[in-house]
Amino acid sequence: MLVIYSTFVLLTIIALYYMRIISYLYIVLFCLFFIQCTSNDRNYPRRAEVLFLGSADESVESGKYASWLAIELFKSGINLTYTADANDLNKQNLRVYDGLVLFALPESISSEQEGALKSFVGDGKGLIALGAAPANGPAWYSKLVEGATPEGTSDNAGSDAMSRLVKGDGRVFQTASGSEESVWKQLDFLRQVNSGVQWAIGDKVMGLVAQLKIPSVSIYQDTIADFTARHFVPKMQDPLSSEESKKLMQVPIGFELQLFAAEPDIVNPMAMSWDEKGRLWIIEAMDYPNNFVELKGESNDRIKICEDTDGDGVADKFTVFADKLNIATSLTFANGGVIVAMAPDFIFLKDTDGDDVADSRETIMTGWRKNDTHAGPSNLQYGFDNKIWGVTGYAGFDGQIDGKRMAFAQGVYHFKPDGTDFEYLATTSNNTWGLGMTEDNNVFISTANNTHSAFYSMPEQLVQRRLQEDDQKLNINAVQKIDGHYEVHAMQPNLRQVDVVGGFTSAAGHQLYTARDYPQAYWNKVAFVTEPTVRLIHNAVIEPDGAGFKEHDGWNLVASSDEWFGPVHAEVGPDGAVWILDWYNFIIQHNVFVPAQAPSDKVLPFVDQPHGPGNAFESDLRDKKYGRVYRLVYKDAMHKSSYKLSKDDTNGLLKALKSDNKFWRMHAQRLLVERQKDDVVSELIGIASDKKVDKIGLNAPAIHALWTLQGLNVIESNKDVFDAVVKSLSHPSAGVRKAAVQVLSISDQSRDAILESAILADTALNTRLAAFVRLAEYPASAEIANALLEATNDSVNERDRWLSQALFGAIASQEDEFFNVASQANGSFAKRIVESLANEQYVLGRRSRLQFSPDVSNKEIHIQTEVSRRENQPYNGLIVGQGDKSEGYALYMKSNRVFFEVYQHGQTATVSSRGSVPSTFTVDARMSADATVELSINGTSQGKAKAMHLFAAPLKFNLRSGEDFDDEHAFTEYGESSRFTGNVNNITVRFSKKDHAGHDQGAVSDAGSTAPSERIEIKAVKDIMQYDKKSFTVQAGRRITLVFENPDGMQHNMLIIQPGTLEIVGKAADDMLRSSEAFDKQYIPSIPEVLHHTPLVNPGESFTLEFTAPAEPGDYPYVCTFPGHWRGMNGIMHVVK
Template identity: 40%
Template sequence: MKNVTAYLSLLFCGMVVLSSCSGEKEPPPPLTYTGENPRVQDPLSPEDSQKHIQLPEGFKVELYAAEPNIINPIAFTWDERGRLWVVQSQDYPHGLANDVGGDRITICEDTNGDGKADKFTDYATEQNLTTGITLVNGGAIVSQAPNMVFLEDTDGDDKMDKRTVLFEGFGTWDTHAGPSNLRYGVDNMIWGSVGYSGFENQFQGKPVEFKMGVYKFAKDGSYFEPVGQFNNNTWGLGFNENFEIFGSTANNNHCCYVGIPLNHYDYLNKLPSWAVNADFIQGHYEITPVDTIPLQQVDVRGGYTAAAGANFYTARNYPEAYQNQMYVCEPTGHLVHIAKIVKDGAGYKEVDGGNIFASTDAWTAPVFAETGPDGNLWVADWYNPVIQHNPDKRGMDNQIWNADKGEGNAHLNKLRDYGHGRIYVITHEDADDSDITSLDPEDDKALLEALGSDNMFWRTTAQRLIVENKKVSLIPGLINMAGNNDIDYSGLNASALHALWTLKGLGALNDSNTAANEVVKKALASSSYGVKRAALALLPATKESSEVLAQSGLLSSTDLHMRLAAVLRAGELPESSALYLEIEKLSKDDASTSDKWLNAAIKIYFRELNFQEVDPSTVVMVIPSAEEKKTTWNYTTDKPADNWTKLEFDDSDWKKGAAKFGGDKMKQVNTPWSSSDIWMRQEVVVSDEITEPVIKIAHDDDYEIYVNGQLLMSETGSSEVYKYIKLDKEKGELFKKGKNLIAVHCVNTGGNQHIDMGIGKVGRIKADVTFILNTVNQEMAYDKKTLHATAGQTVEIVLNNKDQMSHNLVVIQPGSVETFGAMVDGFLKNPEAEKMGYVPKSRYVLGATDMLTPGVTGSVVFKLPDTPGIYPYVCTFPGHWRMMQGVIIVTAPGSYISEDKEALKISAMGGGGSHDFLKFFGVADGKILSNGGKNTVIYTENSMELGTLLPTTDVLLLSNNKPLDKNTRNAIISRVNSGDMNMLIYHPSTWYNWEDWPEYNKTLVGGGSRSHEDLQEFEVRVLKPDHPIMKGVPSKFRIVDELYRWEKDPEAEIEVLAVSRGLKSGEEYPTVWIVKHPKVKIVGNTLGHDERAHGHKAYQAILKNSLDWVEK
C-alpha cells in the first residue's frame, strides 16, 4: 500500500511541473528594489505581476480585476447571476475603533464577455473589519468581529440599505484571529472558521464558548454550533463534494479533517484521551516556492505560517487529478498549494501535491481561492509586501518586521500597502464553457436541473434558492431526483445528494410526507457514498429508523468512512436491541477498535465517560509520593546516556535526594532543584498486578515517566496540586511482579519548578454523595421520587426493598424512559432476561442494582455524566417501569439549586487565567454560599449567560479576570445603582483587570491591585473584630496565598476589616474591606488563589459571614 501511495504522489507531482520548465517562455519583467535595510521590492503593475506567476502545464492565469477598482481583497463569493462579490478590507489589521469603517463590498461584473470585470458596484461601504462573506435571502452575511451581520438590499438596487446584527461574541483582541471563510453549507446552514480570538455567547439558553476552529449557524442567527476544534489560528474551511468537513490553520497545520463533530461529545465536559474530533493530516512541513527570494516569515519558516483557505476544487474543468483536492493559500510563499487528500482508515491524510499557482513577485500574496461559477479556480491576491500580523523581534534576512505592537495585536509597519489588489482566474486548456451562467429564482425547471450540475457552486446555489424561496411545489420532483442512481466516474451522485438536503430545507422530511421519508430510507442502499452519508444524517430520530439502520448493513460496511458515519448516526437515534447488538459486534472487532475514528465513535455510542482524572479517594497507592511517605530517588541534572530509563543502567554516581524536588519558592520541597532539567530513577518492588494504573503527579513543567525503559506517561504544562490520572489497562502491562525501574525526566520551561510523583491503582470507588431509598410496601413506588446531584459526581444509591415483590433501580439517560421502557418490554422475551435482572444491554443505562427480593438491600455506584439534566430511574421488573419511577436532578458543578422557590439567588462569575475557577470559586465556595440548600447558587464562566441571570440575582459574586461584555457590565452597574443587587468581589476580580471599565474599580471595588507577592505564606490581621464579617475569625492567622498589593482608589470610601503582611517583605495591604456604596452592600476580599485558601477555616468563615452581612 505504501508503494501505491508513493507512486500516486509521484504521478501527481509529475503533473504539476511548472509550465516555465517546458518550452521557451518570455522572461518576466525585471524586479526593482528600494532601500537597503530593509531592501524592499517595488510593486509591479497587474499585467507585469501576472507574468511572474507560474502554473502546471496546461493551465494559464487570467486577470479579472485589480486596483484601483479592487484593493486588499480578503474574501469573495458569487450570486446566482454569476457576479463576483469582493470584500475589500482596508481596516485590517488596526481598524478597531473607527466610527466609520474603511472596508467595502463590491459587486464585479464582466458585461462585454472579455473575461475582465468592467462594472463595479459598491454594495456596502464604510464597513468595519470585514473578513468573510456568503450570500442568502437577497443579501450578504458578513463576519465583522465582534459581530456576524446581515447586510440586506430591500429595494433591489444592489445597495445595502439595512444592517442587522445576527449575533455577537467573536473576540477582537487579535484581528487576524477572528471569523472568516463563510460558506453556505449543503445542510442549509452557514459555516465559517474562527481563529484564537475565539467566540463566546449563548444560544437558546445555553452558553457557547469556542476557542478556535470551524462552526456553523442558522441563517437567522438563532443557533450556533462549534463543529471542529483546531489547535491554532484557523483561517480555512472547506467541503468536498460528499460534504465532508476540512479546514486549515495558519501555523503549521495547513490541512485538517473533522471526522467527528463536537456535538457528539456534548455529554462530556471535556474530551477524554480516546476522543478525536479534528485531525491534523498535513503530510509535509515545507512549502515549495518557485524562487530563491527571501521569505518574510515570522515563524514556521520555510513552512506554512500564514496558510489561508481550505476550499476544494468542485467542478470538472480541470483534469481528474485536480478534482476534489484541497487548495490552500500561503501568502508568505506567494503560492496556492494543492493538498492531495487520500483515504486513511476511517479518516484522511494529505499528500503533497505541489502548487497550482506560484509567483516570483514578492508582493503576490494569495489569501483566498475558490471554485467559481465558470468551473475555474479564482484567487484573491492581497498584493502586499507586509503579510504577517504579529510583531517580531527575531532576525531574518532582509527583515521588514518590527516589534511595535498596535491595535488588534498587529505590528505597526509603514510598508503595509493599502493601494493594490488583484483577482485572478486559473483556466485549463481542455476546459468547456459552463452550461449555466446564471439562475433565475423563478425558473423552477432550471433550478431542478442545476441540482445536477457538474459544478458544486451551481448545485448549492440552486438548492439555496429553492429553500429560501420555499418552493414546496418542487417537492415531488425532488423526491424523484433523490431516488435516482446517476453515478458519475468519481462515484458521486450529485443530484440525489442535493435533492435530499433540499427536501430537508423545505421541511419535507417530517411525519407528514411519507414519500419523502421513504426516499431517505431507500437512499441508504444507494451506490454513492455521499448519498448514503446524506441519508444517514437525514434519517428521522425514530425507533423505525433505528431498526432500518441496524438492518442496512452500513454498520459493517467495508468502507470505513461509511461505517464511521453509520456508527455516529446510531448514537443519535433511539436505541433498539438490534442496534445495540450491531454496535456491540463492532466493539469486539479489531478492525474497528484499532481505527481511532471508529474506536471513538463506538465509545460515543456507549456514552463512555472521561475516566482519565480519578477521585483520589478511590486510589490505592502502590509506589508512594512524598505526600504519603518520604521517598528517595537517585537523580542528576546532567544529561545522562540514552539508556538511562532501563533497569541495567548504572546510576551509582548520581546524587540521592528525597522528593519533592523543586525551587525554593515551592511548598514541601525536600531537595532543591534549580537547573533546567532533572533526571530521576527509583527501583521499586511490585507484589501485585497493576491492572488499572493511576499516576499521581505534581509538576512544573513538562515531564516524562518511564517504566522499565518504556514510556508510561508524558505531559506538558504544570500543576501545583497533585492530580490523579488513570491510564489504559495496556499501560499496566508495563509493570511486572518483582523489581521495576521508574524513571522520570522533568523540564523547567520558566518560572517556578517542582516534580513529585507516585503510582497507584484503582481501588473501591468512593461516592461523592449517597442516597438511601426504600420501596413502598404494596404501592409499587420508591419513597423518594426526586434526588439532587451535581454533574460529574460519583453517586451511590442504596435501595431497601420493603415491598413484597422483587424490585431494582436502574438509572438511565435523560429523555430515554419511553425508548428504554420499550426495550425492557421486548427484552422480557429473551430467555436470559431473568438472569440479567430484566435489564437489557443499553447505552442508556448508567447503573443498576441487582433485582432485589423482598427484605433485601442492594446498592449501585455510578458516575454521573458531565451534562446537567433530569436523569430518570426506574424498576425493570416486568410491568413495573411505567409506574415505578423517580428522577435525579443534576445541576452543573458550582451550581446549587434550592427547592425553596423564595430562596436567595446568588450568581457567581468565574473564568480567566491563573486559577482553577470552577473547582474553587464555583464548587468549593458555591457549597458554602448555598448554606445547605437554603440558597440557590448559579455558577458560570460565560459573560453573556451571567447577563441573563442578573435580572433575578440578589447577590453577585465576581471572581473572574475574564472580560465581561458591554451589556453585562451595564446590567451590573444598573442593578447596583438601583439597589437591587449586593456584591461579593473576590481575589481575581479585585485586580485592575479592565482598562476600558474604570467605573468598575472606582465605584464597585474601591481600588485594585496591579501586582502581588509570590505564592507563599503570609499573615492576616483582623482590624475590626467586632464587625459581623469577622465573627469567629482569629485575630491573626497565616495562609498560603498570593498577597495582593491592593490600593484604595483616592475617591472611594471604604472600611478595611483585615490586612495582610508579607513575612519576607514586611509590607502590609488591605485584604478584606467593605465599599460604602449609597445603595448596596459590597465586600471585597483578595484571598483565594487555590485550595490552601479555600480550604482555610478563616477564609470560609469570612465568605459565609460576608454573605450573611450583605443579605441582611
C-alpha cells in the first residue's frame, strides 16, 4: 500500500508540472476517486463488523437479543450494528460489513434485496441465519443457499441443528434456534453463535482482528449469559492507555476516533466548550464529588485551554486560564470572558491583559445549592434568544437574583449574560444534566434517571393551568418525556448501575448533530446522550410528532467494554466532528448503595462507603490521574476551514453566520450582538431574506440573522428590519417562520403582523406551536382573543397534545377578552376551553409549591382540605398560602387554632377558629366577591371578616403548602418552624371570576360532608430507594387515606398488591418497560394483582390515595414500580380483623 501511494503522489507531481494546461479539476477528481478506492481497502488490523437485521415488529424484541449477542461478540473483537429496516439490505450498505445476521428469516424480500444478499455471499462474506429451518425455510433463502456444501454440524443447548454451509467464497451459518428468550440466556448457545459468526466471516477477517491485539481486561469469568441480572464484581480492572482503550470501543463504520488530549496534560475533564477562535476549554473537576472548600479550605478545580498549534489534530499547548475553583460544573462564553457554574455561585472570569489567564472574577449570582454535587447546575450555553441557558438537578436554587427571591429544584432556566433577567422556565422530573438545541431552536433535555430524552415545548406557566382532557395521554408537561425505549445497549456483561438497571441512570447530555460533516441522517436529528455508568454514548434519533417530537432508538455512537471509559460530554466542535470528554474512571457511581436494591458487591469490589459532604460515597479509589478528549471524525467528510472570530472583523462574523456549523453561527451571532452596532443591519436583512433551503428544509443562517437583529434591538426602531422580519413569517423554511414570530417585539404592529399572516394555521405544526406560545406573552386584546377563538375551530389544534395546551395557555392569558367573545363559541373544543377557564383549581400536597404564582386578580378564592393530627404533636405551621405578608393570603395554624388571613396594603383581615380543634377536621376558607373572608371547620362557620377588596394584581410569591419562607416574606411568626406539623389531605385551591356572565362555576360542595378515614403516612427515604415504613397495619374493610410523600430526587409510585404476588407484579413492571407507553401508564402494570396505586409522584411532591382496605385479612405487599426499584423498595400492609 505504501508503494502504491508513493507512486501515485509522484505521478501527480509529474502531471502538475508537465500538464499545467490541463484543468486542475481533472486531477482533483482523480484524487478523490483514488482516496475513495483506498478507503474501501480494509486490510489492516481492525475489529470485525457484522450487521444484525432484526424484526420490525417491536413485540418480537429482536433488539434485546441483538444487544446480548453484541456483548458476546464484542469480547471476540466483533462489532455488531443493529437495524430493523429491511431497506438496509442493499449492496451499498452491505459492502462495509464482514457478516450479516438475519433474525427469524422474513417470508419474502425484494428482488433487489435478494440480489444484494447473493452478491454479499458471493463476495466471500458471512451470512448468519438465526431461526432458520432449512427444510421449510422461505423460498428466497432456499434459493440463496442452493448448491452450498455442508461443512460440519453441531448441536446447541436445545439440541436444534446448527449447520455450516460453504457456497463459493462465502459461508452460511444457520440454526433453527434463536426465537425464544430462554435460549438467549444459555451460555452454550451464545458461545456457539459466536463461534458460528467467526467461522462465517472467515479466517482472513479474524486474522485482522488478531493483529489488532485487543487487550483482554474482563474482570469476570467467562460464564455470564444472563445480561439482565446483577453479577458479583470480583476486582477492579486496570486502567488502559488511550490507544489500548480505543481498541475496546465501537464507533460507526466509516468513522474514526482520534485522541486530542490525555493525561497527564488533562485530568478529570467534567465539561467543555470552545471559544470564538476554535480553542477547546475544559473544566478539570479535581474536587468532585466531595471536596468542599467550605470544609477543607481547598479549591483544586481548574479551567484549562487546550490548543493544537501545529495542525496535527493533537493538543500541544495547555494553559491554565483559572485555578482555585471548587466544584465547577460548566462554562460558556460571553462578553469577552467565561461564565462558570460553581455552586453556590455563578461567576464571570475574564482575562484583561491578553495572557490567557483570568485576572478578573465577579460573582453574578449566588444561591445554587451544593448539598448534592451531581445534582447541581450544568450545561450552560448561549441560546438563540441571546441568553444563557442551563439546567440543574434537584439540588436546585434558593436565593435572590436582581433583588427577587427565587427557589426551585430541578429544571431549565435562562438569563442575560450579565446575570440579570433570570427566568426559571420549567421543571424536569428528576436529576438533570443534559441540554441541547436544534438548528431551528427546539430545546431538548435529558434527565439522569429513565428520561434520556425530553422536549421543552413551552414555559411551565402555560401548562400549570390545565386544559381538561378526556384522554390523559393528551396531557403534557412543559418538559415532556419523549424517549421511545428503556434499554441501553452496553458492551459489558455486568451493568454496574445503582438503579434503572439496564436503562439510563446517568444520562448526562443531549447535544444534537448541528453541522454537515456527518452523513445526512445525523443532521439536526440525532442527539448524543452520554451514559458513563454503562460506558457509552447513545444515538437518540429525534423525529417530529405533531407539533412536538418523539425519540427512537438509534443504538450507540460510541460504546466500550473498558470499565474505565466514562463519557460525560459529547458535542459538535468547530471542525464538525463530535468531541467527547472521557472522565476515565472505574468509579462513576455517586450515591451510597442500597443492599436490597443495589448490593455494593455487585456494583463495586468493596463494601465500605462512607457518606461524603457532596452526598456521594467517599473512596480513595475515585481516580484523580486520568482523562481524555476524543474527536469522532467521519472519514469521508469534506472538512471545512475554521475561523478565528473577532468583534473587530465584521466581514468574518458575517461569513461565519453563514457557516454550515451551528457552532460558528452561534459565536458569530453572539459577537455581533455584543458589539451592539447597527452597521451590519443591511447585511443581516440580506441573510434573513435569502429564500433558499438546504436538503432538510432549513435555512439556518437566516434564523441566526433574525435573532441577531433581535439582539441588536432594531426590529421596532428600523422599518426596513421590521418589514424584513414580517416577510420572514412566510419564508419557505418553517424554522425561519418560527424565528420570525419569536423575535417580533411585543407591540401592536407586531400583533397585527402575526394575526394577518398565516402562521396561526401554519402547516408546520412546530411553527404553529411557537406562534401560540408567543401570543401568550402579548397584552390582552380583542384582536388576539378573536384569532384564538378562530383557532379553536381547527381540529388539528384540538387533537395535537402540544397545540391544544399551548392554545389554552394563550387563551388563558387573554381570559377576560376571550370571555367577551366566548358567546360566539360553537365548537366543542371552544366550549371545553371555556369550562376549563371557569374551573381554575390547583391541588397541592402536604408540602408543595407551584413554581409560578396563579393570577388572583379580581378572583374569588376558595380553599378546602382535611387536617389530622400527627403523632400527637400540637398543630403549628403553614397549611397553604400565596404572596407574602404585604400582599397575599394564608391558611395556617398556631397553638392548635386555625387562622385564615388576607393581607392588603398593610392591612390584615383575620378570622380564626373558636378555641382548639379536634384531632381530625375539615377546613373551608374563602374570600368572596364582596371581599368577605370566611372560615369554616367541619361545616360550621367560625366567623367572618372584611378585606379591602379582591386582589387587583397578581401576587409576587408562589402558591405554597406545608412550609413558608424563613425570611421577611413569611406570613407570620410560627415559632421554631413554619413546617406544618399535622397531616393534610390534598389541598384544593379554586379561583373564580363572578363577572364572567354565564360561566359561573357554581357552588362548591362542602368539604365537611366526607367523614374522616384512617390515615397512613409513608415517605420515600431520600437517596436510598426505600419506604420509611417496612410495614403498617389496617383494619379489614376500613376506609383508608394513605398520604405518600416523596422527598427523594427521583420519581416514585406506590402499588398495593395481592398477597404473595411481588414477583409477579415486579416481572410485569419489568416487561412493560419495552413499551413506549410505560411512562404514560406510570409504570403500573394492568394486571388483577394490582389493587390500588398512586401515580408517579415527582420529587418534593405528595399524593393522597383513598381506598377501602381488603375484606380478607392477610399480608398485602406495597411496592414502587419505577424502573429498577421493585426489588428493594417494598413493604407489607398487614390487614387484620
